[in-house]
Amino acid sequence: MQRDVTKQFAFTLKARDSSARLGEIATPRGAIRTPAFMPVGTAATVKAMLPETVRATGADIILANTYHLMLRPGAERIARLGGLHRFMGWDGPILTDSGGYQVMSLSKLRRIEEHGVTFQSHIDGATHLLTPERAIEVQCLLGADIRMVLDECTPFPATRDEAKSSMELSMRWAERSKEASQGMAVPGQALFGIVQGSIYPDLRGKSAEALKSIGFDGYAIGGLAVGEGQEAMLDTVAVTASVLPEDRPRYLMGVGTPQDLLEAIARGIDMFDCVMPTRSGRHCQAFTWGGKLNLRNARYADDPSPLDAESACPAAQYSRAYLHHLMKCGETLGPMLLSWANVQFYQELMAGAREAIARGNFAAYAEDVSRRYRASNGGEEE
Incomplete structure (x- = not known):
C-alpha cells in the first residue's frame, strides 16, 4: 500500500458502550480499527513471523522500536534504503516508540539531564545522546506514521516527589518534541504525548493537562505495567483516561494479558502494544x-x-x-x-x-x- 498523501491523520469515535469505545484512526497508509492491538516489531520484525502473515492475522498497525533501530542498523541507513516500511516489507501504518523506556531498562550506564539522556549501548558499549529532538529525528528518518515524544519512564516504586520531578521533566521534553516535530514531520504523520506520574492520580491529571495544552494527535499512558500490580494499574488507567480528550485516540503502552486489555478497554483505552503474544x-x-x-x-x-x-x-x-x-x-x-x-x-x-x-x-x-x-x-x- 502506497502512502496516500491526500489523507491526513484523524480519529473517528463511532460508538460507545459505557466507557468502552469503538473507533477508527485514518492515516495515509490505511485505517486502524480501534480498539487495536499492535504486534511489536522491535528490530523491524515481529519475531518469528512474516509481514504478510502478521497482516493476515488482522493487524492494521505494528510497533517498531526507536532505541534498537537507531543503534542497529541505524536510522540514517534505513532512510537511505527507502524508510522502515520498505526496509521490513510492511505496507501498513507503523508506530515507533521514542526509545526512552529502553534507554532506562537496557542501557549499561545512563545519565539523565535536562538536555537529554546520555547512555551506553547494550550492544557494544558505545556512548549515545538521546534528546527529544534526536528522538523525533530518528522516528522521522524511519518514516513512522505515529511517533512518540521522548519521556522518562518513571521507575516503580517512586516517591511522590520522585514521580513529580520525573513527570515534569517528561512534560518539558514533550514540548521540545512537539517543536522538533513541527519542523521535521511529513503531513499526515502523527505525534502522541505520553502521560506520566506513576500511580499518583493528581500527578497523572497534571501531566494530562500539560500535554493537552501543548496539543497532540493522540495521548498515551506510559509508566505502567512496571510492577505496580493490576489493581493499581487499572485505577491509574481509569483516572487518566477520564481526563484525556474524547476526540483523540488513547494508547496504553506495554500492556498486556487478554484480561488486562479487556479491563483497559472498559476504561476507555483504544490502542495497545505488548511483546506477550510473540514472547509467549x-x-x-x-x-x-x-x-x-x-x-x-x-x-x-x-x-x-x-x-x-x-x-x-x-x-x-x-x-x-x-x-x-x-x-x-x-x-x-x-x-x-x-x-x-x-x-x-x-x-x-x-x-x-x-x-x-x-x-x-x-x-x-x-x-x-x-x-x-x-x-x-x-x-x-x-
Whole structure:
C-alpha cells in the first residue's frame, strides 16, 4: 500500500458502550480499527513471523522500536534504503516508540539531564545522546506514521516527589518534541504525548493537562505495567483516561494479558502494544479461546485436538501433540506456529471487542473471556 498523501491523520469515535469505545484512526497508509492491538516489531520484525502473515492475522498497525533501530542498523541507513516500511516489507501504518523506556531498562550506564539522556549501548558499549529532538529525528528518518515524544519512564516504586520531578521533566521534553516535530514531520504523520506520574492520580491529571495544552494527535499512558500490580494499574488507567480528550485516540503502552486489555478497554483505552503474544509463543505458551496453555506439559504429548478449534488461524489447527513435539525438540517451527496463533488470537480478541461494543454488550463479552482464562489456570503454569 502506497502512502496516500491526500489523507491526513484523524480519529473517528463511532460508538460507545459505557466507557468502552469503538473507533477508527485514518492515516495515509490505511485505517486502524480501534480498539487495536499492535504486534511489536522491535528490530523491524515481529519475531518469528512474516509481514504478510502478521497482516493476515488482522493487524492494521505494528510497533517498531526507536532505541534498537537507531543503534542497529541505524536510522540514517534505513532512510537511505527507502524508510522502515520498505526496509521490513510492511505496507501498513507503523508506530515507533521514542526509545526512552529502553534507554532506562537496557542501557549499561545512563545519565539523565535536562538536555537529554546520555547512555551506553547494550550492544557494544558505545556512548549515545538521546534528546527529544534526536528522538523525533530518528522516528522521522524511519518514516513512522505515529511517533512518540521522548519521556522518562518513571521507575516503580517512586516517591511522590520522585514521580513529580520525573513527570515534569517528561512534560518539558514533550514540548521540545512537539517543536522538533513541527519542523521535521511529513503531513499526515502523527505525534502522541505520553502521560506520566506513576500511580499518583493528581500527578497523572497534571501531566494530562500539560500535554493537552501543548496539543497532540493522540495521548498515551506510559509508566505502567512496571510492577505496580493490576489493581493499581487499572485505577491509574481509569483516572487518566477520564481526563484525556474524547476526540483523540488513547494508547496504553506495554500492556498486556487478554484480561488486562479487556479491563483497559472498559476504561476507555483504544490502542495497545505488548511483546506477550510473540514472547509467549517462543516459550511454549499459547493464548486460545479456551484459555492459556503451556505446550511443555506432558498432557499434550498424546492430544490430537487442534491447538484452538475456535480460532480461524491456520497455525492453531495443528495438533497439540505436534506442537508439544516441536517445542520439546527445539524445532524452529514450534515458536513460529505458536507466535502466529498468539498474534491472531489477540487480533480476534480485539475484533470481538469491537463487535461487542457495537452491539452494546461489551461487559458480557469481557466477562466470558475472563471466565475462560480463570478456568484455565489450573496447572497450566506449572
